[in-house]
Amino acid sequence: MRKFLAGEPDDLPWMQSWLDLLQETTATGRRFARVRLVSLPLTDYSRFGVWCAQFTNAAGEDIRYLDRSQAQAAGLPNHDYWLFDSRHLLRMHFDERDAFLGGEIIEDAAEIVKANYWRDAAWHYATRRDDFATQQQLGRL
Numbered sequence: 001m002r003k004f005l006a007g008e009p010d011d012l013p014w015m016q017s018w019l020d021l022l023q024e025t026t027a028t029g030r031r032f033a034r035v036r037l038v039s040l041p042l043t044d045y046s047r048f049g050v051w052c053a054q055f056t057n058a059a060g061e062d063i064r065y066l067d068r069s070q071a072q073a074a075g076l077p078n079h080d081y082w083l084f085d086s087r088h089l090l091r092m093h094f095d096e097r098d099a100f101l102g103g104e105i106i107e108d109a110a111e112i113v114k115a116n117y118w119r120d121a122a123w124h125y126a127t128r129r130d131d132f133a134t135q136q137q138l139g140r141l
Contacts, residue, residue: 001044001045001048004047004048004051005044005048012055015052015055015056018056018059019055019056019059020059022056022059022060022061023059023060025060026059026060026061027060031062032060032061032062033061033062033063033064033123034061034062034063034064035063035064035065035066035119035122035123035126036049036053036063036064036065036066037066037067037068037071037076037122038065038066038067038068039067039068039069040067040068040069040136042136042138047136047138050065050129050132050133050136050138051138053129054129054130054133057129057130062128063129064123064126064127064128064129064132065126065127065129065132066122066125066126066127070125071122071125074121074122074125075121076118076121076122077118079091079092080092080094081106081115082103083112083115083116083119086112086116087112088105088112089105089106089107089111089112089115090103090104090105090106091103091104091106
C-alpha cells in the first residue's frame with residue numbers, strides 16, 4: 001500500500017502466489033467472485049483494494065463494488081461473511097475499530113440460505129470493478 005500511495009511501481013511479488021492460485025483454479029472451471037461493500041468517498045485503503053482488484057480480476061476473480069448505503073437500502077446485512085460453494089458459511093467478526101477478531105463457522109441451513117440470498121442481491125446491485133473505478137474517477141488505476 002505504501003508504494004501505491006507514493007505512486008511507485010509494484011511488480012506484485014507479495015500477491016503473485018494468490019494470482020497464480022486464481023489462474024490455476026479458474027482454469028479448471030471453478031469460480032471466484034465477491035462483492036466489496038465500500039463507503040464513499042473511498043478511503044486510501046479502499047482505493048488500494050480497487051487497484052489490486054484489476055490484477056485479481058485479470059487472473060480470473062470477479063470482484064465488484066457496492067456502496068454501503070445502497071446495500072443498506074437493499075436490506076443487506078451489516079456484517080462481512082464468506083460463502084464457499086454456496087454451502088459453507090464463515091461469518092467474520094471485527095471490533096469497534098474494524099480490527100479482525102476471527103471467523104465463526106455457521107452450520108445452520110436457514111442462515112446459509114439467507115447468506116446465499118444476500119450474495120445474489122449484492123451481486124445484482126454491484127458494479128464491475130472497471131466501471132466502478134471509472135465512476136470514482138480513479139485515473140491511475
